[in-house]
Amino acid sequence: MSATDANLHARLVALLRERSVQRGSFTLASGRSSSYYIDARITTMSAAGLLLVGELGLHAIRRARWEAELVGGLTMGADPVAYAIARASSEAPPVLDAFSVRTEIKGHGAGRRIEGCFRSGARVVVVEDVITSGQSALTAIGAVREAGGSVSGVLAVVDRDEGGRAAIERAGVPVLSLVSVRDLGVA
Numbered sequence: 001m002s003a004t005d006a007n008l009h010a011r012l013v014a015l016l017r018e019r020s021v022q023r024g025s026f027t028l029a030s031g032r033s034s035s036y037y038i039d040a041r042i043t044t045m046s047a048a049g050l051l052l053v054g055e056l057g058l059h060a061i062r063r064a065r066w067e068a069e070l071v072g073g074l075t076m077g078a079d080p081v082a083y084a085i086a087r088a089s090s091e092a093p094p095v096l097d098a099f100s101v102r103t104e105i106k107g108h109g110a111g112r113r114i115e116g117c118f119r120s121g122a123r124v125v126v127v128e129d130v131i132t133s134g135q136s137a138l139t140a141i142g143a144v145r146e147a148g149g150s151v152s153g154v155l156a157v158v159d160r161d162e163g164g165r166a167a168i169e170r171a172g173v174p175v176l177s178l179v180s181v182r183d184l185g186v187a
Helices: 003-019 047-063 078-090 135-146 164-170
Strands: 021-027 033-038 070-074 097-101 114-116 123-131 150-159 175-180
Touching: 003 021, 003 047, 003 150, 003 175, 047 078, 047 150, 047 175, 070 078, 070 135, 078 097, 078 123, 078 150, 097 135, 123 135, 123 164, 135 150, 135 164, 150 164, 164 175
Parallel strands: 070 097, 070 123, 123 150, 150 175
Antiparallel strands: 021 033, 097 114
């Protein structure tokens, strides 16, 4: 990691700690109980968070040498992550456009499961705000594959280190995260 990326990483960790880490008693989307909750959207939807996630995410994808034309994932947690990376790529081509995977096909309009710049045959990176069980990323991977795309990797802002990475890797997809729960001091 370059000195610039190390500085951006430290700023992202501080922002996540300040805005997104909550302590208490929580039930996660996976159904598990937890003494902390990471609502990364409070960070990823902020102006500062968009800048940091965009730069760090783009650099991580390029360091991994993942071939991709698009970034996206399951709405809504993945949306600001994808948009931030797409925006960052506009200043450092090649450009990565964004897409969103709906949780279910809409019953009106074109009736698409995947919205935005997605097209069959595209190589993509699936993004996620927080990986816990990996189910959201696996759902997005399934939708992309079903629609004729290929997945180069999964990039998460935060990995809770609770088995999600392993579940995704068992599906044949490599995983990177920008921040771990250890970085946030909650694990």
